[in-house]
Each structure stands twice: as structure tokens, then as C-alpha cells.
């Protein structure tokens with residue numbers, strides 16, 4: 001039995017439920033998914049400021065997951081907030097949904113397009129492409145120009161905009177796959193893939209399977225060098241509980 005903690009770095013429980021459903025839909029029979037929202041922070045992550053706030057929430061949940069003895073962690077926000085800090089803190093594998101989706105896209109296509117929410121977050125995806133070494137695989141990045149929580153308003157408008165943007169990208173970008181650039185889009189991938197006949201990749205499910213693979217291979221986060229445990233120091237104020 002493996003236990004994987006899936007962390008929604010924003011505080012919106014409705015989005016955490018969407019993320020949890022996507023994770024459980026692909027989890028192996030022997031994998032238990034524990035899905036959590038950030039205990040404090042921002043209701044949605046839509047820029048550099050939000051990412052900084054969300055990183056603390058991620059680290060708090062990593063700590064809780066460690067205390068519960070989970071075997072691995074997923075950071076279920078497309079900015080992969082706090083990923084390397086989380087790897088310092090964690091023993092088990094920690095995978096972000098952006099890196100997971102990008103890796104998977106390169107395994108099934110030579111070029112992929114990213115479709116995300118607000119235009120201002122496109123640069124965050126660009127930074128990740130460079131950090132992960134996937135810039136030359138990315139054909140284009142597009143935003144549907146709706147806020148993240150539009151995906152949870154029940155109208156279906158955001159979901160239809162994602163669908164339309166994917167269809168347009170497949171016509172125009174010369175891409176062979178599409179990466180969905182938000183944890184809140186996780187439920188769209190399977191049906192969209194069926195409809196367009198091209199891999200539409202959700203990072204939540206991709207990350208769950210990558211963590212399962214790492215656990216199965218007996219691979220934990222390296223504690224050699226920069227991902228060694230954080231240096232011990234006395235934290236104060238709002239961070240005292242992280243000591």
C-alpha cells in the first residue's frame with residue numbers, strides 16, 4: 001500500500017475535490033490518495049505574489065504529510081510553487097503538476113502547447129519550461145483569459161473556453177499534444193483527448209503516476225547536496241510551527 005499526499009496549494013476546497021477525483025481516477029489499486037488544500041493562503045494562485053504565499057502552505061502540508069507517514073507528494077498547482085523547498089523537507093518523491101505534464105507530453109509528442117488561465121501567469125509557465133529544459137518542446141502557450149476559480153463556478157464557460165482553445169491550438173500550433181495548465185482543469189483531459197484524438201495531458205494524474213513509479217522503483221528525494229534536509233534554525237512568529 002502506498003499513500004500519496006496531493007496538495008492543492010490554494011485554499012479552495014472545491015478545486016481540491018476536482019483534483020482529488022482526478023488523482024483517484026488513475027491511482028493504482030494499492031495507492032491511497034490523501035488530498036488536502038493549503039491550510040492558509042490564497043483562494044487561487046494567479047501570479048508571483050500568490051505563488052510566494054502558496055509555497056508556505058505547501059511546506060506546511062508537506063510537514064503534515066511527513067508526520068502522517070505518506071510515501072510521496074504531489075504539488076497540484078501549475079506553477080509548482082515551493083517545489084524545491086518541498087523536496088528539501090520531504091523524504092519521499094515530490095512532483096509538481098507542471099513538470100509531470102510537461103515530461104509526459106515529451107514522451108508522446110515532439111512539441112506540445114500549454115493552455116492555462118490568465119495571461120499574466122504565462123510567464124510562470126515559460127520560466128518552468130526553461131527550468132525543466134523543455135523550452136524547445138513547447139510550440140506555444142495560451143491563456144483562456146478567465147480567472148482560476150471560473151473553473152469552479154459551475155457555469156461550464158471556462159471548460160468550454162479550454163476546449164475551444166485546445167481545438168484552435170491543434171489547428172494552428174503544429175503541436176502533437178496539449179498540456180492543461182491548471183489543477184482545476186484536471187477533469188477535462190480524458191474527454192477532450194477522446195474528442196480531439198490527440199493527447200490532452202492533465203498534470204494531476206501525470207504526477208500521481210510518476211510518484212507511484214518512483215515509489216515502486218524505491219527512489220526517494222536525494223538528500224545529497226542542495227536537497228538535503230533544511231539547515232536547523234529557530235523560526236519565529238508565523239513560522240514557529242515549522243521548527
Ligand SMILES: O=C(O)C[C@H]1NC(=O)NC1=O
Pocket residue numbers: 010043044045046076077078079116117118121148181182183184
Ligand atoms: O497558474 C494557474 O493559472 C493555475 C494555478 N493556479 C491555481 O490556483 N491552481 C493552479 O493550477
